[in-house]
Amino acid sequence: GAGVSQSPSNKVTEKGKDVELRCDPISGHTALYWYRQSLGQGLEFLIYFQGNSAPDKSGLPSDRFSAERTGGSVSTLTIQRTQQEDSAVYLCASRHTSGGTQETQYFGPGTRLLVL
Amino acid sequence: TQLLEQSPQFLSIQEGENLTVYCNSSSVFSSLQWYRQEPGEGPVLLVTVVTGGEVKKLKRLTFQFGDARKDSSLHITAAQPGDTGLYLCAGDRHNQGGKLIFGQGTELSVKP
Numbered sequence: 765g766a767g768v769s770q771s772p773s774n775k776v777t778e779k780g781k782d783v784e785l786r787c788d789p790i791s792g793h794t795a796l797y798w799y800r801q802s803l804g805q806g807l808e809f810l811i812y813f814q815g816n817s818a819p820d821k822s823g824l825p826s827d828r829f830s831a832e833r834t835g836g837s838v839s840t841l842t843i844q845r846t847q848q849e850d851s852a853v854y855l856c857a858s859r860h861t862s863g864g865t866q867e868t869q870y871f872g873p874g875t876r877l878l879v880l
Numbered sequence: 881t882q883l884l885e886q887s888p889q890f891l892s893i894q895e896g897e898n899l900t901v902y903c904n905s906s907s908v909f910s911s912l913q914w915y916r917q918e919p920g921e922g923p924v925l926l927v928t929v930v931t932g933g934e935v936k937k938l939k940r941l942t943f944q945f946g947d948a949r950k951d952s953s954l955h956i957t958a959a960q961p962g963d964t965g966l967y968l969c970a971g972d973r974h975n976q977g978g979k980l981i982f983g984q985g986t987e988l989s990v991k992p
């Protein structure tokens with residue numbers, strides 16, 4: 765079956781512009797996560813969606829970052845007024861949750877964002 | 881503050897050598913996962929350890945979870961060039977919705 769897909773795979777933008785990054789999770793996966801991978805910094809959690817619950821936004825670095833998940837499936841991460849320090853790989857992961865077990869998070873290939 | 885300290889960050893060895901990567905924390909994790917990431921791709925899960933003291937083997941890779949569930953190690957025996965890649969540990973804490981805390985990663989290069 766299809767894995768997690770993300771688009772675009774690469775994005776170059778100018779400082780101050782807004783960008784939208786898209787994630788298509790694995791069908792049927794109720795949990796969706798966004799992470800950011802910066803050079804030399806590892807992956808850091810950004811935001812988490814679980815079913816119809818309010819998202820956990822505790823990892824968003826500033827109010828320029830927002831995300832939504834429509835219909836419990838596709839998610840869009842929006843970065844407004846991009847800054848050069850936003851340059852990173854943005855990774856999406858999805859997970860099937862059935863309670864009480866350790867389900868695997870499946871990652872997409874990421875979107876490489878470069879802010880000039 | 882880095883909750884998961886992974887070391888070493890870079891490792892360059894010859895084919896056939898053994899190596900160990902460490903992941904340490906002062907926090908307790910309900911599970912700890914090891915991923916491998918290739919350039920241009922997302923991380924791929926290698927193993928999940930859940931029980932303190934647990935040891936899991938995956939061919940030449942041995943994973944261990946500390947008794948107190950605060951640390952973990954990955955040992956590779958007789959490394960091969962195909963083992964080259966970025967290895968990441970990630971911890972999952974109780975009642976956090978499965979969001980992962982990642983170590984900084986270990987960039988492994990195995991030369992033939």
